Amino acid sequence: MRTNRRSRVAYLYLLPWLLGFALFHAFPIFSSLWYSFTNLRVTNAPRFVGLANYVQMFLHDPLFPKAMSNTLIYTMVAVPAKVGFALVIALLLTIRTRFIGLYRTVYYLPSILGGSVVISILWRFLFMTEGLMNTIFGALGAAPVRWFDPNLALFTISLLPVWQFGSSMVIFLAGLKNIPQELYEAGRIDGAGRIALFRHVTIPLLSPIIFFNLVMQMINALQEFTSPFIITGGGPLHATYLLGMKIWEEGFSFSRMGYASAVSWTLMIIILTLTVVVFTTSRFWVFYEDGKKA
Amino acid sequence: MKTILKTAALQLALALLGLAMVYPIVWLALSAFKTNQEIFGSIRLLPKVFDPSGFVNGWRGSGQYTFTTFYRNSLLLVGGTVAATIASSTLVAYGFARFNFRFRNVLFILMLSTMMLPTAVVVIPRFIMFRTVGWINTYLPFIVPAALAAHSFFIFMLVQFFRGIPTELDESAFLDGCGSMRILLRIILPLAKPALVSAALFKFIWTWNDFFDSLIYINSVKRYPVSLALKMVLDINTSIVNWNQVIAMAVLAMVPSIVVFFVSQRSFVEGIATTGIKG
Numbered sequence: 359m360r361t362n363r364r365s366r367v368a369y370l371y372l373l374p375w376l377l378g379f380a381l382f383h384a385f386p387i388f389s390s391l392w393y394s395f396t397n398l399r400v401t402n403a404p405r406f407v408g409l410a411n412y413v414q415m416f417l418h419d420p421l422f423p424k425a426m427s428n429t430l431i432y433t434m435v436a437v438p439a440k441v442g443f444a445l446v447i448a449l450l451l452t453i454r455t456r457f458i459g460l461y462r463t464v465y466y467l468p469s470i471l472g473g474s475v476v477i478s479i480l481w482r483f484l485f486m487t488e489g490l491m492n493t494i495f496g497a498l499g500a501a502p503v504r505w506f507d508p509n510l511a512l513f514t515i516s517l518l519p520v521w522q523f524g525s526s527m528v529i530f531l532a533g534l535k536n537i538p539q540e541l542y543e544a545g546r547i548d549g550a551g552r553i554a555l556f557r558h559v560t561i562p563l564l565s566p567i568i569f570f571n572l573v574m575q576m577i578n579a580l581q582e583f584t585s586p587f588i589i590t591g592g593g594p595l596h597a598t599y600l601l602g603m604k605i606w607e608e609g610f611s612f613s614r615m616g617y618a619s620a621v622s623w624t625l626m627i628i629i630l631t632l633t634v635v636v637f638t639t640s641r642f643w644v645f646y647e648d649g650k651k652a
Numbered sequence: 653m654k655t656i657l658k659t660a661a662l663q664l665a666l667a668l669l670g671l672a673m674v675y676p677i678v679w680l681a682l683s684a685f686k687t688n689q690e691i692f693g694s695i696r697l698l699p700k701v702f703d704p705s706g707f708v709n710g711w712r713g714s715g716q717y718t719f720t721t722f723y724r725n726s727l728l729l730v731g732g733t734v735a736a737t738i739a740s741s742t743l744v745a746y747g748f749a750r751f752n753f754r755f756r757n758v759l760f761i762l763m764l765s766t767m768m769l770p771t772a773v774v775v776i777p778r779f780i781m782f783r784t785v786g787w788i789n790t791y792l793p794f795i796v797p798a799a800l801a802a803h804s805f806f807i808f809m810l811v812q813f814f815r816g817i818p819t820e821l822d823e824s825a826f827l828d829g830c831g832s833m834r835i836l837l838r839i840i841l842p843l844a845k846p847a848l849v850s851a852a853l854f855k856f857i858w859t860w861n862d863f864f865d866s867l868i869y870i871n872s873v874k875r876y877p878v879s880l881a882l883k884m885v886l887d888i889n890t891s892i893v894n895w896n897q898v899i900a901m902a903v904l905a906m907v908p909s910i911v912v913f914f915v916s917q918r919s920f921v922e923g924i925a926t927t928g929i930k931g
Contacts (some may be wrong), residue, residue: 364751368752371743371747371751374800375744375801378801381800382774382778386776386777387773390773393777447669450665456663464674467677471910472857474860474861474905475886480677483899489692490679493695577768580770581770584864587863602772606864606867606868609776610867610868622776
């Protein structure tokens, strides 16, 4: 009797989330799937058009494959670079040095500004032809680089998340702190050198966190919108046109919301697929506490 | 000798990296005081003369609406969203952390999975929904989802923390005749203050920095939050190269985040480390 009552009370506490989940997660997912088979625009009700949006996307819209390949390149450059860099710096900081607290703060600072407009404005001013980067290059005697040329712009944009490696670094630092020192001592007694300790103690015990960082960063990167929107407007020649921009442009600029929904569902399937791939491969390299590989 | 050299090399590398992290931000901050001619073309950090005209002219915004309006708007939007998020996430997290009920694990997993759900896929239906109820160009599309704990990261964060509070405290309070709400308010909340503070900080900074939602839900300059106003200032001034106005307003816009970070650095870094998410 009492558990029944308590159970009812529990649902009362959960009520805000239950409503929020239904309204803002469950319902929108299914309606966007439905919209993706319609010709929905802001001004008219959706009418079923079958696979027309998907056909258009894959066969007749040259900007979709462009946005897709840009997004994949952006993700494949930015995410491994960011996570790898964060890992290396976190490892360097665990070597007992002075000023660790200071470094941690300084490295984290760019992450505070997140995906804000400010940071994108900064990037634009750093890398424009007469910007700070080229001024520094000039002072060092190097020729200026045209960072926003079609063949370089995507790379310039993908450097931004790498500069914000601090958030991943802080997570790694916490994970490194949790590795019991006894494991290193035991290893040393067994005659393991530094590299062996790193390979057989640090990396396996840190692997769930590496995995987690990779997945979350990947999901974020695949949806990137603000930086190309502000820095380059997707240009030049659509060199930095990402799927996030495609969805916004189709849905909110051209008001083709059915078509935008089809793009967003395709993006969702890409994200799901990549996540599943990372999860599947994780059984080969992610190590879990219970002693066996998952 | 060799170790001293090694330590020195490491320190040098870390310091140089630190410089690369901070230099662009400092450059931006000091460029706000330069004249338009002086901003580019030299690596000099300090302006020759401190020229406040970028701030004075930039603050005027669109002419009709100044940054006074935009900051007031942002305060309203961000303040409402943060308060609603903390209130709703606390209730839900308490439900998950302290009660046993049917489907608890299923619901918990469902809650966690929404953290990984790409927002791109729900954006259009949410927009249509808010448009149908006439909420476009108001702050309700930000505040109502927050009040219904739609940002489940914060539920997860608080559940993690509540679970660390010993249940003996609740039990003795229960024996003293406290109801569940009183236990939450009198026992759990005072102990969970650090977690609530860091949740509020995260939500503050994320909402302050948000651009996409503002872009789609707010469409009159009168209601613009600072992020949209910045984009507007950028568009107005780029063609006529008034760099210092853009930079001055950008610098002001990052002040709240940076102040919040330095004031509460400890709980911030710990918050991100214990939940290990996002960023």
